[in-house]
Amino acid sequence: MNIAIWGLGVSGKSTLKYLSSxxxxxxxxxxxxxxxxxxxxxxxxxxxDNCFHQSKIPLDLKLDRIILSPGIDPDIKELxxxxxxxxxxxxxxxxxxxxxxxxxxxxxxxKTTTATLMSMxxxxxxxxxxxxxxxxxxxxxxFNSKKKFDLVVLELSSFQLELLNKFRARIxxxxxxxxxxxERYSKFIDYENAKLNIVNNQxxxxxxxxxxxxxxxxxxxxxxxxxxTEQFDFSKSRLVGDHYKYNFSVILESLRAFDIPKPExxxxxxxxxxxxxxxxxxxxxxxxxxxFYNDAKSTNSAATLSALDAFKNDKVTLILGGKLRDEIPKLxxxxxxxxxxxxxxxxxxxxxxxxxxxxxxxxxxxxSNLSDVMEKIDIxxxxxxxxxxxxxxxxxxxxxxxxxxxxxEKVNLL
Numbered sequence: 001m002n003i004a005i006w007g008l009g010v011s012g013k014s015t016l017k018y019l020s021s022x023x024x025x026x027x028x029x030x031x032x033x034x035x036x037x038x039x040x041x042x043x044x045x046x047x048x049d050n051c052f053h054q055s056k057i058p059l060d061l062k063l064d065r066i067i068l069s070p071g072i073d074p075d076i077k078e079l080x081x082x083x084x085x086x087x088x089x090x091x092x093x094x095x096x097x098x099x100x101x102x103x104x105x106x107x108x109x110x111k112t113t114t115a116t117l118m119s120m121x122x123x124x125x126x127x128x129x130x131x132x133x134x135x136x137x138x139x140x141x142x143f144n145s146k147k148k149f150d151l152v153v154l155e156l157s158s159f160q161l162e163l164l165n166k167f168r169a170r171i172x173x174x175x176x177x178x179x180x181x182x183e184r185y186s187k188f189i190d191y192e193n194a195k196l197n198i199v200n201n202q203x204x205x206x207x208x209x210x211x212x213x214x215x216x217x218x219x220x221x222x223x224x225x226x227x228x229t230e231q232f233d234f235s236k237s238r239l240v241g242d243h244y245k246y247n248f249s250v251i252l253e254s255l256r257a258f259d260i261p262k263p264e265x266x267x268x269x270x271x272x273x274x275x276x277x278x279x280x281x282x283x284x285x286x287x288x289x290x291x292f293y294n295d296a297k298s299t300n301s302a303a304t305l306s307a308l309d310a311f312k313n314d315k316v317t318l319i320l321g322g323k324l325r326d327e328i329p330k331l332x333x334x335x336x337x338x339x340x341x342x343x344x345x346x347x348x349x350x351x352x353x354x355x356x357x358x359x360x361x362x363x364x365x366x367x368s369n370l371s372d373v374m375e376k377i378d379i380x381x382x383x384x385x386x387x388x389x390x391x392x393x394x395x396x397x398x399x400x401x402x403x404x405x406x407x408x409e410k411v412n413l414l
Contacts, residue, residue: 002062004028006054006079007069008038011090014138015067018094020045021143028063030054054078067093070134070159073184089163091156094139096166100130100149103254104167104198106156107175109303111135113277114175114247115155121251121270122151125260129153134160151258158194159184168201171254172221174210175246178302183326207257209250224253231264236272240281240293241310279404281307281388287414288379294411295388296404301334304390308338316340317382319373321348322391322403329391331357343381345373349395369396374410 003019005012008031019027029051031038039048052058055078066087068074074087095102105115112135119131130142133154142149151170177192185191199208202221209224210217228242229249237244248267255263276282279296286292295307299322308316318341329350335341335358343363346354347370355366367373377385393403 001064002026002028003065003067004030004063005067006030007072008042009069009071010136011138011140012067012069013042014140014144015090015093016042016045018140018143019067026050028052028061030057057081068163070157074162087163088165089160091133091139091154091160092164092167094142095168098139098142098152100152101170101258102152102154102168103171103173104133104154104156104169105173105175105250106158106161106195106198107173108178108180108300109306110175110243110247111155111157112297113244113280114173114250115153116277117247117251117270117274118153118254120274121255121263121266122153122258122260124266124269125255125258125263127151133157156198158191161197162194164197164200166201168203169198169206171207171209171257172198172202173208173226173250173254174198174214175226175250176211176302177214178300180300180302207253209253226250229267232268232271234271238275238283239271240283241306243306243310279400281310282404282408284408284411287411290377290379290382291384292411293384293386293388294404294407295386296393296400296407298388298390299392299400301329301331301390304388305334307386307388308340311384311386312340314340314384315342317343317345317377317385319345319347319370319385319387319407320354320390321346321350321367322389322393323348323395324350324353324391328353329357332361336361342383345376347373348389348391350391370406370410374414377414 003025005015027046029046032054035051035053039051063085066085067090068087103118105111115135119129122129127150130149130152132139134157135155174195177195179188196217199217199219202219204220206221207224208219208221209226211226215223227249228245252263252267279294282294284292284294298304341362345365345367347367351366355364358364365376387407393400397403
């Protein structure tokens with residue numbers, strides 16, 4: 001079989017490593033940028049003669065299958081000559097050779113936290129868990145690991161869910177779906193439908209956990225309504241906000257679905273000890289009597305609203321900004337009337353638009369970058385600083401992790 005790995009990101013490299021260990025296939029790698037540069041990272045797995053810039057693919061190249069990177073839009077013009085070629089994602093490829101039960105988690109916000117908690121809960125139950133997917137560890141790494149696993153927990157983005165074929169989750173979870181990635185989707189319903197692919201191929205032995213709206217999806221799986229749990233003691237929790245009660249509810253239902261004994265004890269232990277995931281409403285310190293929280297993972301307004309709701313009884317200095325998407329955001333309709341915003345520090349590419357749209361309602365300070373933001377933090381005004389950007393990071397950073405690291409470092413230097 002002639003297989004092209006299209007896109008040399010983290011999942012693409014893992015796919016190449018996995019496929020190169022098999023026999024019977026001819027592999028190609030297609031990516032943007034000068035191949036002489038990116039080839040250096042993969043030369044032990046493939047010949048440079050089988051590597052191509054996506055705009056310089058030989059006209060006579062015959063492919064049976066394309067493993068498409070999640071970051072590449074299936075509608076790009078370079079893929080037109082291969083419109084009849086089978087296209088799947090790395091998740092589908094790994095699934096074909098994986099016989100372990102899978103818990104798949106998607107949603108616009110909260111995926112990483114829920115996937116992390118899920119993995120921890122099953123490990124407390126004595127299970128060996130492979131945690132991967134959009135969380136940063138490609139599914140194919142399960143084959144590159146020498147460890148034996150009992151089950152798989154996958155965080156799944158809409159981009160990964162677009163190109164599924166036979167993938168089946170023992171438990172499929174949709175946390176929420178709000179408008180995001182509209183630079184990729186022409187309509188919101190297209191984004192919703194991509195998320196709903198997680199339910200495909202489930203049967204009567206499987207479980208589907210989701211908000212009421214999405215439980216209308218036709219499926220053979222057992223449907224469980226996503227609800228906020230109130231049965232536990234949260235007094236010792238170090239987490240901020242009520243939204244974590246949905247996370248723990250999902251974990252509890254999943255433990256029950258796997259017949260794990262005494263699941264309530266596991267949940268209570270997690271509530272008492274879990275400190276949160278990096279850059280997701282993470283408390284990073286108190287400096288000069290000011291509390292700083294790092295929510296750098298926030299790349300859309302819904303995530304920022306959720307973060308603000310966690311501090312509904314406080315007065316928050318909100319750091320907002322980042323890269324603009326294709327459409328001009330309608331911030332007034334989103335942020336208007338929030339009583340817990342004391343002032344806004346607007347930065348990055350979106351900074352001036354944030355000021356223009358919200359200056360009539362809030363005290364706003366326009367900053368060029370995070371260094372500028374930190375210089376303008378004022379001990380006489382600011383008491384709780386929330387870094388929840390609400391926009392992608394790509395104007396100033398390679399990704400949200402780099403953005404989160406930068407903020408934490410700047411707080412530590414105060």
